[in-house]
Amino acid sequence: MEDNNDNKKSSRRQFLKKGLIAGAGVVAGGSLLAAYVDKSKPTSGEKVKVLTTEGELVEVDKALIHSPRVSIEESHKGIPGRKFVMVIDLAKCKNARKCVEACQKGHHLPRSQEFMKVYLLQDSEKSAPYWFPKPCFHCDNPLCVSVCPVGATYKRSDGIVLIDNQRCIGCKFCMTGCPYSTRVFAWKDYPEYAEDKEPYSPEASSPGKEGTVSKCDFCPDLVRIGKLPYCAQNCPMGVIYFGDIDEDTVTNGSETLRFSELIRDRSGYRYLEVLGTRPSVYYLPPVERQFPVESGFKDLEESVKNRFKNTPYGKTHKL
């Protein structure tokens, strides 16, 4: 039974991987094509790419490729004509934590800082527990932005809420202002910050700075080159969909769907709608799940597993 499950999982994973690659190919084709059509230049002359310099062969970690970092001033503007939205399908999440790991790697974060957190939630005693990945909700009424005394955190025209850690004074008011415990503080100068040698940009939220606040940024530095945020790219289950809400389209890399239809058909909702923060992140309820909640404990590090000890589920199942 166990083996069977494993096999299913691995085959599923492989399929999705393939899908991802195919998806990437499509994207490449698509974006190339778009560029070609937009410019409407004849390409007949361009037969062979002229190679002027040879260049050393360099291995580049594909997981870390991003657009050239924009200036702080530029990061206030937002990507023109876009309004980003994320859809998280709780039915598919099995706490693989690949989103967390990829995000931490991409943002050069220490282990103790998670922009993406995966909770084990259980709404009431008799209701079923489920895994709940939680990025920043990039609210349309962001209380964190309202309360910032120096304008270090701001909302852009594309809906993304960013933090400028060159401006942040570290008062942490935004952290208490956010009802979703999204923001993290640099309690010390973590060595991971120094690994990032590139200049700072709020769009990359990296390198981090001691005594300032940071959080999930929807990875605009990846979006600018047509790549999905780290979490969406790396989820083996395709849990996280991302897109432009005005285009009414979201994708998890392998599957592209109409946002409105997805929300309609799967009864999508926003977390704690009652608070009036108007999040940009929607959840699809954990119905007809692909994995039992227990599968989320498999291969889990002890320290991570201990997090769920005090949850109602953890208590009844003696984690």
Place this chain on the structure above:
Amino acid sequence: MENKDTKEKLLREFAPQLEKTSPATLVWILFLLGVIAWGVYAFVAQVTKGHIVTGMRDNVVWGIYIVNFIFFMGMSYAGAIISGTLQLFRTEWRKPIIRMAEYLAIISLLIGPGYILLCIGRLDRLHYLALFGRIQSPITWDVIAISTDIFGCLIFLYLSILRDIASLRDFSELKIPAWRKKIYSMLALGYTGLPEQVKRLRRATDIMATMVIAIAIIVYSVLAWIFSVTLQPGWHSTIFGPYFVIAAVYSGTGVLIIAMWVFRKVYRLDQYITRKHFVAMGVLMVVLAALFGYFTFSDYLTKWYGSEKNDESLIRILFTEYYWPFIFSNYIGVLIPLLVIGIPKLRTITNITLSALIVIVALWFNRYLIVIPTLESPYLPIQDSRPEWANYAGTWVEYALMAAGVALFCLMFTIASKFVPVMNVSEMSETPKTESSELFKTEESLL
């Protein structure tokens, strides 16, 4: 009108306070400096190693620093409101204690904001608050309000000590160095008690007393709004503004009673600060105790009765993990003054002072219970395997800096009392001294 002879007599009596420092006081000052040095050491540790040395983490982002901030600001506003009100109503018994209330207002106002600075991650960017200030942020309101308050309190204090400074300038028997005399002479602004000067001084003092009361209420409400504008279950409450103001005055009354007791002992002011004053302050404290109890009850009752999920979990934490601090701050801290003042037999100076001490500690815990348990019970449950990230516990750094703040408070009070008498000599000389000492002689004999 001022009675010149009474004034001379009073000045002669207070002169030793200003002239020399006793060895005991010197030891006391050295001790305070030692505590402050410990705080400086802790501060250096925090600056060099980062805020990781504190007990604060991503969930409980505000800890003892903010508690102390609220606490000291509360004392300040209490000082301001008490001195302002007593001044405006020309209450007779204010005279020996109003100076202490003014000192309390300004000294705690200078220390309080220091705690918010300790809480700030990047002190090097503090000037950004002025450079890039956003009017929408309650922190900006607070910065504006506190700086306005500091100016207001300084002006008010200055107006109030002006006559005493003039008296000290004119008091030829005072044996102090020339430079100090020069300072008195400069600060006295040539005040000689001309009718025109008296008129203007009184007008200015009354206006500033009104301002100080108004600002104290606004500023402390602003401080409360820092908490209540957020959506956190324990903070998001409309009652917080008035609740904080009342709690502030309540705790400040306690501190004032302690200050009265201490100065009475140290400077032997038994004949000026009498049981009458303690009882009067005690009655004020009881009124505030009742109000504070009422607000506390209203706040928790509404949360408990509806028992919304997050409110309920907060109240559960308060009645389990924080059971004793909760009982102490919200039951004992309210009931003890009610009993002590309510039963005439218990109304002794010692009892009133002791209950004041209980009130102060209780109110400190009250703030602790407002700040920390709320942050420990956010909407999304804290799921962290590291205990220090889930539950807050102050570290030595925070307690050292808390002790340093209290020490600084005491030190500043001590130094201030060495500069201008802790009693308003000019005002006290306006009435025959006998009234205060003889009328209540019978009551004093009860002590």
Place this chain on the structure above:
Amino acid sequence: MRTQNKIRIIFFFLLCFCKLVTSAQNKKDSVTEITPSITFTYLNSNDTIILTANIFDKKEQGVFAIKNAIIVFSASGDKETRNLGQAKADEEGNAILKLPVATAIPKDKDGKTIYTAKFNGKGKFQPAIETFSAKLARITVNFSKEDSLHFILVTATQVDYKGSVKPIQKEKVVVYVPRLFTLLKIGETDLDEAGTGKVEYTGKLVGDSLGNIMVIARIEENDKFGNVQGQSSISWGIPKQYYLAERPTRELWTPIAPIWMIVTLITMLTGVWAHYIYAVIQLIKIKQISKKNPGNPENNNKFT
């Protein structure tokens, strides 16, 4: 013999020593050889053939693109193999070559061409090769309105060995609209005998700010044709609205505070500070009065 042996032994030790030194110096370089893989994508888009070779190295730590790797593309038919050119991989490992369809590309009897992407290897990087075969084709997209219905018309043709054009029959064509990251599928159709298909356009899709949408028709991962696509744009979309213009918001998070707040703040501050100034003026007056007064205590003070 003996001396020879000795020399051999010495030589052997020398060799060992050298090897030790060199291996210590560039342990990674000599010990770990890298065997890259290539993913080869072929896209026949209207008048252009886009060949994309992605060269990468899959490791435990993740997938590494090999930047600056030179990929040589060639096409072969029955008789000849033609070098198409070469391209340098960018930092994502993509080496892209665009060929106009008009280029004489060698074909076999079925009209198919075998495309090859080859990396010759360099240093520790081992050579890699990948091939793909496809037949030249073309898709055109047209639009029609029948009553109140909107249709997307697709026509697909192929080019055989001799160069004559024939319809593509029975293949599946998927119709997409390009979106930010990927293509959004809006329908699919099977081609009829004449190589045409029809998809109803039902969606209320957002286009550019003028309402133009791009429609892409594709034959995908086909055994014969590979990826073939055609596209055309039409003003059936909903004009894209810009965020700030459209959405009503509360004002507190914006850079400028609401008017009522600024007015309240200024009023209160003015009120308070006016009183402060009044109080300070009283103090100044007190000072002035003393100066006018002959019995100035400051003068008196000097005598005491």
